[in-house]
Amino acid sequence: MTEQRKRVLSGMRSTGKLHLGNFVGALDNWVRMQDQYDCFFFVADWHALTTDYADTSQVKRNSMDVSLDWLAAGLDPDRSTLFIQSHVPQHAELHLLFSMITPLGWLERVPSYKEQRENITEKDLGTYGFLGYPVLQAADILIYKGDLVPVGEDQVPHVELTREIARRFNQFYSLTSPTSAVVFPEPQPLLTPAAKLPGTDGRKMSKSYGNTILLTDPEPVVRQKLKTMMTDPARVRRTDRGNPDVCPVGDLHKIFSDRETNARVDSGCRTAGIGCIECKKWAADSLMRILDPIQARRKKYEENPRLAWDILESGSEKAKKVAAQTMAEVRDAMGMSLAFEAPDRAGGAK
Numbered sequence: 001m002t003e004q005r006k007r008v009l010s011g012m013r014s015t016g017k018l019h020l021g022n023f024v025g026a027l028d029n030w031v032r033m034q035d036q037y038d039c040f041f042f043v044a045d046w047h048a049l050t051t052d053y054a055d056t057s058q059v060k061r062n063s064m065d066v067s068l069d070w071l072a073a074g075l076d077p078d079r080s081t082l083f084i085q086s087h088v089p090q091h092a093e094l095h096l097l098f099s100m101i102t103p104l105g106w107l108e109r110v111p112s113y114k115e116q117r118e119n120i121t122e123k124d125l126g127t128y129g130f131l132g133y134p135v136l137q138a139a140d141i142l143i144y145k146g147d148l149v150p151v152g153e154d155q156v157p158h159v160e161l162t163r164e165i166a167r168r169f170n171q172f173y174s175l176t177s178p179t180s181a182v183v184f185p186e187p188q189p190l191l192t193p194a195a196k197l198p199g200t201d202g203r204k205m206s207k208s209y210g211n212t213i214l215l216t217d218p219e220p221v222v223r224q225k226l227k228t229m230m231t232d233p234a235r236v237r238r239t240d241r242g243n244p245d246v247c248p249v250g251d252l253h254k255i256f257s258d259r260e261t262n263a264r265v266d267s268g269c270r271t272a273g274i275g276c277i278e279c280k281k282w283a284a285d286s287l288m289r290i291l292d293p294i295q296a297r298r299k300k301y302e303e304n305p306r307l308a309w310d311i312l313e314s315g316s317e318k319a320k321k322v323a324a325q326t327m328a329e330v331r332d333a334m335g336m337s338l339a340f341e342a343p344d345r346a347g348g349a350k
């Protein structure tokens with residue numbers, strides 16, 4: 001039965017404690033996929049190094065924080081394989097081999113590469129590793145022969161590139177096995193329906209903007225952040241009518257509040273029947289309904305972090321088995337297996 005389930009694979013860079021944007025943009029979706037698919041989820045700590053190579057003191061801590069948030073949000077080691085990328089060294093081996101066959105032009109054309117080289121000026125991203133970011137991602141995906149890769153829109157070009165690398169590898173090297181001649185299937189991106197989640201300043205919620213609400217924020221912090229959250233700028237006084245469709249708090253309600261609350265917000269705001277303070281209080285109530293069970297579950301692991309670590313380690317062991325099997329096929333297809341072969345006496349004159 002498990003054999004027939006499609007394999008889902010995705011990763012998240014180890015950026016530290018996750019925020020609501022990570023939750024609605026990825027994590028919540030992953031949690032729901034667990035019953036339907038054979039899921040592999042990993043913390044991409046090597047990918048974090050592509051930009052944060054100069055100071056690695058927080059990498060491990062950050063991986064741990066991401067892992068705790070995953071378990072807290074409901075990723076379940078009984079149904080999914082959860083692990084840390086750098087604990088499965090086969091990713092690096094496959095990355096090396098892919099780097100041999102990937103034309104530079106493919107990498108220089110990747111939109112996120114161009115964008116980040118232009119926008120991130122405080123770090124030197126003129127490194128080999130940064131250019132190779134999508135090659136490592138291709139190795140992450142293909143080493144598990146992932147069928148589906150749930151990602152946000154910005155990551156689709158990386159999955160496209162993964163397909164091109166798979167095709168090129170299959171063209172150069174093929175297995176002699178009668179059952180399947182190609183080593184790598186081509187994965188499909190599975191676009192996460194992107195709810196527009198604004199941060200406290202109204203811009204997209206993002207760690208780099210400092211406008212996040214963390215999954216770990218205690219209730220008073222959540223309420224305080226909402227109190228200072230931006231609202232419909234046209235609604236200056238209590239008596240002004242507002243429009244929840246142009247208000248970041250209105251957006252939060254649409255994502256996290258039930259129908260009734262949304263109806264009360266909509267009419268109350270448009271008629272100036274409610275004040276923003278009240279409206280924000282309701283938004284905080286809705287957020288806490290989501291965050292309370294997550295925080296309760298996280299507490300269990302915080303009290304016993306060893307438990308979380310062991311889960312990730314046994315996930316790594318499971319992942320390593322699959323990865324090693326793929327690497328054996330890769331070596332085979334490339335004519336570089338570890339098996340003994342007698343030297344060719346004809347000296348290559350075939």
Ligand code: TRP
Pocket residue numbers: 009010011012013044047136137140141149150151155
């Ligand atoms: N690049 C992805 C991101 O920034 C993270 C990632 C690394 C990933 N390896 C992956 C996502 C493999 C999907 C599949 O979000």
Ligand code: SF4
Pocket residue numbers: 231232235242243244247248249250265268269274275276277279280
């Ligand atoms: Fe925004 Fe609510 Fe104020 Fe309307 S009442 S402007 S939706 S915070």
